[in-house]
Amino acid sequence: PLDPANVQGDILVGLPKKTQTYVFFQIDDNVSAFRTQLSKLVPLITSTSQVLNDHAQILANKQAAAEKGRKPTLLTLAGINIAFSHTGLVKMGITDEIGDSAFDEGQLADAQDLGDKGTPTSTGFVPDWIPAFKNPVHGVILISGDCHATVQATLIKVEQIFNVGAHNATLHEVLRLVGDVRPGAENGHEHFGFLDGISQPAVKDFDTKPNPGQETKPVTRPAWALDGSFLALRYLFQLVPEFNTFLKKNPLPLPGLTPEQGSELLGARLVGRWKSGAPIDITPLKDNPALGADPLQNNNFRYAFPDDPQTQDRCPFAAHTRKTNPRADLEDLPPPTGPVPTESRRIIRRGIQFGPEVTPLEASLGQTKLGRGLIFAAYQSNIVNGFQFIQHSWANTAGFPIQKPVTPGFDPIIGQAADPTSRTLTGTNPNNQSASLSLPIEWVVPKGGEYFFAPSISTLRDTFAF
Ligand code: N7H
Numbered sequence: 192p193l194d195p196a197n198v199q200g201d202i203l204v205g206l207p208k209k210t211q212t213y214v215f216f217q218i219d220d221n222v223s224a225f226r227t228q229l230s231k232l233v234p235l236i237t238s239t240s241q242v243l244n245d246h247a248q249i250l251a252n253k254q255a256a257a258e259k260g261r262k263p264t265l266l267t268l269a270g271i272n273i274a275f276s277h278t279g280l281v282k283m284g285i286t287d288e289i290g291d292s293a294f295d296e297g298q299l300a301d302a303q304d305l306g307d308k309g310t311p312t313s314t315g316f317v318p319d320w321i322p323a324f325k326n327p328v329h330g331v332i333l334i335s336g337d338c339h340a341t342v343q344a345t346l347i348k349v350e351q352i353f354n355v356g357a358h359n360a361t362l363h364e365v366l367r368l369v370g371d372v373r374p375g376a377e378n379g380h381e382h383f384g385f386l387d388g389i390s391q392p393a394v395k396d397f398d399t400k401p402n403p404g405q406e407t408k409p410v411t412r413p414a415w416a417l418d419g420s421f422l423a424l425r426y427l428f429q430l431v432p433e434f435n436t437f438l439k440k441n442p443l444p445l446p447g448l449t450p451e452q453g454s455e456l457l458g459a460r461l462v463g464r465w466k467s468g469a470p471i472d473i474t475p476l477k478d479n480p481a482l483g484a485d486p487l488q489n490n491n492f493r494y495a496f497p498d499d500p501q502t503q504d505r506c507p508f509a510a511h512t513r514k515t516n517p518r519a520d521l522e523d524l525p526p527p528t529g530p531v532p533t534e535s536r537r538i539i540r541r542g543i544q545f546g547p548e549v550t551p552l553e554a555s556l557g558q559t560k561l562g563r564g565l566i567f568a569a570y571q572s573n574i575v576n577g578f579q580f581i582q583h584s585w586a587n588t589a590g591f592p593i594q595k596p597v598t599p600g601f602d603p604i605i606g607q608a609a610d611p612t613s614r615t616l617t618g619t620n621p622n623n624q625s626a627s628l629s630l631p632i633e634w635v636v637p638k639g640g641e642y643f644f645a646p647s648i649s650t651l652r653d654t655f656a657f
């Protein structure tokens with residue numbers, strides 16, 4: 192069983208956050224001094240047990256306020272986690288085989304296979320990424336908090352440990368990304384407007400039972416990798432005004448729907464959920480915010496409704512949530528091809544929005560002027576089986592899910608094609624399911640990222656630090 196005091200807090204529960212700063216760093220040449228200083232960071236790392244306490248405190252604070260009819264008092268909560276890339280481990284002299292080739296090679300080497308755009312050169316493919324991610328990043332320190340001041344104060348503590356900025360610094364920052372949850376009623380919603388972070392896999396080891404997916408495929412890892420997890424981080428820009436313009440121009444022409452309702456329905460059918468989070472597999476024609484907010488109902492569906500996963504009546508095969516977690520499409524696939532288990536494909540999504548709200552000017556032009564999107568962060572026990580497979584073999588593969596009566600097409604949210612103006616999908620119109628809809632552009636644009644390993648706290652203390 193996983194020991195909650197030993198697993199970093201962002202993985203299993205998620206650091207509580209209003210704002211998060213990701214500090215990407217390179218380790219300087221005095222590696223042994225870095226490793227000595229790392230031992231001073233270890234006691235500050237937020238464990239899963241700590242996060243469970245923090246969440247209990249937040250809940251108690253809310254309940255106490257509700258009873259008194261007051262606003263909850265402000266809680267100062269900060270969290271710190273750390274993860275290392277393969278180049279970072281090598282820099283520290285840790286070269287054991289960790290059993291994940293995507294991690295070993297790094298995300299830059301993977302960019303082309305993920306479908307990111309770029310330029311082929313004599314020395315290899317160079318993606319259209321920001322410069323920091325085209326150079327080695329050794330690690331990332333994640334700092335979360337209730338407000339910017341808390342994060343800033345915590346960051347200063349961390350920098351002091353490593354003498355950052357001084358002549359004897361042992362690490363230097365190569366990039367800082369700041370994410371903020373969206374304001375007011377948009378809290379928890381990503382920039383296209385959809386509630387996010389609803390469907391997460393249950394980690395059975397966490398409940399003292401082994402994860403069935405892990406039982407069948409024992410991972411060969413050094414002992415120090417136990418209780419750790421791989422982190423796929425992606426810096427994803429979202430073209431929100433352009434996405435909204437597309438929905439506005441292409442309302443689904445269903446009887447009884449106004450153009451606005453037709454546009455809203457199209458958005459829901461591209462994502463697989465309404466903006467409230469309600470799954471269209473349960474409520475296909477009308478949003479149901481109460482359902483979207485109810486954790487006992489909002490994930491209770493399989494795309495097998497009523498008992499046949501071969502139609503797009505309720506949800507297009509290529510809808511983002513169906514592509515990235517196909518449920519019955521694989522698990523109920525008949526022999527000899529199926530059933531195909533999906534446990535090893537599940538990822539735990541953390542991450543946070545970045546950038547400002549869409550301005551009135553951008554909305555009226557239908558054009559992005561300010562950068563915004565998602566710092567996508569997904570944990571998994573193996574990146575090749577998890578993030579890499581989902582992006583490459585599912586989202587970017589028009590023929591997936593297999594054995595469908597019509598070709599599903601691309602994941603309209605994150606699917607990437609060689610020609611970004613060539614993407615299509617079927618099933619958006621429930622009354623004409625084989626009709627193909629052309630998507631004019633890719634609305635999610637990757638600008639970088641890296642693969643990391645988030646070790647257990649005891650490994651940080653006993654193996655990485657000294
Ligand atoms: Fe997605 N979106 O707003 O459209 N995602 N995602 N994602 N995503 C999900 O069910 C979104 C991205 C997954 O179990 C929801 O929690 C956006 C990448 C998976 O049913 C929404 C971006 C990858 C799920 C979004 C983005 C995934 C999921 C519904 C980029 C992996 C769970 C909320 C900017 C390669 C599916 C929920 C399930 C859900 C959106 C990225 C994967 C609203 C905007 C890169 C596995």
